[in-house]
Amino acid sequence: MITDMSTVIWKEWKSLFRQPGSRLRMALTVLIPLGYFGIIAPLQAGGEFTTGAEPWFIAVVLPLLTVIMTAPDSFAGERERKTLRTLLASTLSDSAILWAKLGFAVLLGMAMMIATLVLAMVVVNLFTNTTGVAAIGVARLIHMIGVSLLLSAMAAGAAVLISLRAETVQQAQQTLAAVFFVIPSVLGPVLLITSGDGESGPVVAFFDWLGTTSGRLTVVVVLAVLAVILLTAARVGFRRTRLVS
Amino acid sequence: MEQPIVEIDELTKYYGTLAALDGLSLSVARGSIFGFLGTNGAGKTTTINILLGLVEPSGGAASVLGFDVVDESDEIRTRVGALLDETGLYEQMSAYENLWFYARAWRLPKDQAEARVERVLSDLGLWDRRHDPAGSWSRGMQQRLALARAQLHDPELLFLDEPTAGLDVVSAREVRDHLAGLVGRGTTIFLTTHNMTEAEELCDRVAIIHRGRLLADGHPDELLSASGYEVNIEGVNLDGAAEAIVRRPDVVSCVSEDGRLRLRLTTPDPSAVVADLVAAGVSIHEVRRGTHLEDAFLELVREDS
Incomplete structure (x- = not known):
């Protein structure tokens, strides 16, 4: 199964930058966040970058963005380009196809996050006035990578689940974007409006709680449960005989 | 087996x-x-x-x-x-x-x-x-x-x-x-x-x-034999030649139109029919088999429709 998965991942990698218009789209998707979070934000924050909110933003937003850009293509893209039936008629197992496509999206998201963090650390240490070597604390880094991995897996699970049924990549991307961006962007202001003044409302209390050990653990557990649910749903939803009409 | x-x-x-x-x-x-x-x-x-x-x-x-x-x-x-x-x-x-x-x-x-x-x-x-x-x-x-x-x-x-x-x-x-x-x-x-x-x-x-x-x-030939093998013959003195062959047991049908004979035979080999036509004074220019399987296919589909 590992060999089959690596075969599919190889194909996904070869195809990634070769879709019509995808070079420009991927360049913008990669270079803009990389430029802002890897260069501009560290230059502005200086040594405080390692303890500020920016690394968390990199750990949460970049993998999500990368997964949302790539994972909807997993099955909807094959269907749109009329390659799905031939792929399914091959000897590759259901599990190898599914986990390879999921894994590829997660790997890309994690690679994007790690590349940006490494760049940011280089910029902070070489181009800002820091005393000694500035670095993100080990516990914080492990926590960030864990959350990032779970978020990527969750998003990839949701994306593949949507992609299995979507007729086109655009349709899959729009549905996924609605789930991950529209709902939070509507709920956020609603929460803020109902949270009273800006210093002592429930939203502030919630964010304070997130900073505690129990808050961090709870977030990890909730994300892990959601990721397992979505990945299981994707596995159950992936059956050859449901994908060909 | x-x-x-x-x-x-x-x-x-x-x-x-x-x-x-x-x-x-x-x-x-x-x-x-x-x-x-x-x-x-x-x-x-x-x-x-x-x-x-x-x-x-x-x-x-x-x-x-x-x-x-x-x-x-x-x-x-x-x-x-x-x-x-x-x-x-x-x-x-x-x-x-x-x-x-x-x-x-x-x-x-x-x-x-x-x-x-x-x-x-x-x-x-x-x-x-x-x-x-x-x-x-x-x-x-x-x-x-x-x-x-x-x-x-x-x-x-x-x-x-x-x-x-x-x-x-x-x-x-x-x-x-x-x-x-x-x-x-x-x-x-x-x-x-x-x-x-x-x-x-x-x-x-x-x-x-x-x-x-x-x-x-x-086999394609089996399907063809069900509807007959079509043969088109062009030549000179074809008018009236149909009578020379229409009674042959291997001729299912024979139609003369536009200066040619359109035959449907029980056998894929038209040589015996051609010999009879030549003996009847026909000067033959061309003997062409029809698209047999297509005819059989169309006939079957039409019957089913």
């Missing part, structure tokens, strides 16, 4: 209330080219999808290479190749990369995969352009590349859905010659086509389906 390579027994498939397959039964012998003929929507693609384990049947049973299509479809896919109604090529990847991906998917060892890719690309005259993106190729070349991919792992059985559809005469001929060569090396081919001349030329046996039901099944 050798077990058929494909065996279908009372197979049904319903999409809602629509019966795509309605009690289809047939078998395919090893080492043959089996022609599966039918109009659009007759159930050909559904049958292939079921045989490849991509669609579950609503009823009946089918096996490929002795493996059940529902419970053992993984075993089937390991041993067969398929060129479906679309080429299924990754157009942004090169021809070589397309084949390399599927060679690895079929778990060919690296050195064997390299050798196989080179061999099939060379056999189909595509090796020199192996680094071109598949999407930049003509329809004929893409179809040949898809055919190369289908036979990459040396399958015992090839499913080919309209392999020459949309090809020019030269490309179609190259594909047909290639298929004949494959059968010579022991591969069995399950072929769907709308081209009756192709079916007549290539197939050892044909089955005609319509509305998901089998209308006829046999």
